[in-house]
Amino acid sequence: MSSSSIPTAQELIGRARDLAPVIARRALECERLGRLPDESFADFRDAGFYRILQPKRFGGYEHDMYTLLEVTREIGRSGCCSSAWVLAILAIHNFYLGYFPPQAQEDIWGDDQDTQTCTPFVPAGTITKVAGGIEIRDGRWTFASGCDHARFALLGVLVPDDAGGPPEYFQCVVPVGDYQIDHTSWDVVALKGTGSKDITVTECFVPTHRMFSLSKVAQDIAPGREINTAPLYKQPFFAASVCSLIAPAWGAAQAALAAYEERLQSRMMVFGAGKQADKSTAQLRLVESAAEIDAAGLLIKRNCDELKALADAGTQSTKVLRARALFEGAYATTMLTRSVERLFVASGGSALHEGNVIQRCWRDIHAINSHAGMNLDNMGELYAQVRLGQDIDHGLI
Incomplete structure (x- = not known):
């Protein structure tokens, strides 16, 4: 092109x-x-x-x-x-x-x-090494977002080490005919429209050339870099990509803020208390949430810019930066969640209606905040350990 x-x-x-x-x-x-x-x-x-x-x-x-x-x-x-x-x-x-x-x-x-792919990361299935690849049996993978529109699944598996060491973590490219979608498995209260259904495999063969080591990519070993030489693919696999998961929450928070601000102009309080827009508490909810949303956006952009600048210069990112990007992604998502929580509570009973955008954003942003990549405690612990110079070996950095 x-x-x-x-x-x-x-x-x-x-x-x-x-x-x-x-x-x-x-x-x-x-x-x-x-x-x-x-x-x-x-x-x-x-x-x-x-x-x-x-x-x-x-x-x-x-x-x-x-x-x-x-x-x-x-x-x-x-x-x-x-x-x-x-x-x-x-x-x-x-x-x-x-x-x-x-x-x-x-x-x-x-x-x-x-062609698009879905990616249930968490390893599953019984894995056997065979000539030319592996055999997967009796596996169920959860949270395959967008699987209805995918023609391949990138399935997480743990491949046993012949020498008795730790298993190696792979993603395997599996075509749609070799797996099934459990359409009854996605019955949730938030992110309802993502179709993050379970995927099952009874038995299938995966050739070696369709296997990608997530264990080795954390060490900056990636065979695709042989043909894709742009700086984009020199960025750290996990720290860069997790940033993308924050964007839906960022947009949802802005949607909730816009809906709250518009409603504020006309909403009358009960018991003759007057217009909500005249209340200092309602005004504070507006600007505090706006500030948190802006601050989250600035954190996201800083990390994207720094990771890109290093890749463009051909310089490897440090563990500290990778850990910081992961933590600040989780922290930004937590701020976005707090901002919408505040707006939802201040919006009163009308926000409960199915067609009200605030309740949908409130549900969905809490779901995003529960994603493993947005876990504030886990990412905070990782970042602190790296900052303190502790000797740790973590697959995300």
Whole structure:
């Protein structure tokens, strides 16, 4: 793909801003379907959003991580956090795949560069080494967001070590015919429209060239870098990519803030207490939440910028920066959650209606904050240990 045919970051962000009202109108449909509507999946595809971080050799744009965050944030501002989440997940997988063995990338995108993948990370299944690869039996993987629109799953497995050492952690590229989706498994109260269903495998073979070591990528060993040499793919695999999961929460918080501020102008308090907009407490809720949302955004951008600058310079990021980025991502998400919690409580009973964007953002942002990558305690402990110079070996950094 020539550089002249690649949309600029601002063009992509503008497309997301224009599309957000359409996504907003589909928000209830998305929740009731329990997955991203087909029309929204197609709109994101046609706008080029899934290609933002995809390798150029397979039709991608190779933009920076922050471009994906801004595009996802704009979709999140629609108030349909589920749609923004699926967009972020599918698009970040195309960043992951840039690190995978070249033949695995060819298998996925060789015939169709719009092919998408789902990624249940947590290892499962019984794994046996066989000639030319591994055999997976009797596995169930949870939280396969966007699986209804994927043609491959990147399944987490632990492969036994022949010498009796710790197993090696892999992601395996498995085509849709070799796994099944349990459509009854996604019955939740938040992020309802993400279709993060369970995936099962009875038995399948995975060739070695479709196996990617998550254990080794933490040591900056990634075979895909042989063909994808752009600075984008020199960034730390986990610290950079987890940033993308914050963007739906960022957009949702902004959507909740906008809805609260608009409602504040006309909402009358009960028992003759007057307009809510005249109350100093309501005013404080507004500006305190706005400040937290802005502060979270600044943390996200700083980390994206620093990781990108080091990659552009060909300099390896430090463990301290990687750990800080992971912690500050969790901290930013916690701030965003607090901001929406405050607005939801201040909005009164009217916020409970199904069509009210504040309650949807409140539910969804709490769900994002519960994601393992956003766990404040775990990420805080990791960052503190690294800052204190403790000798630790952690797969995320």
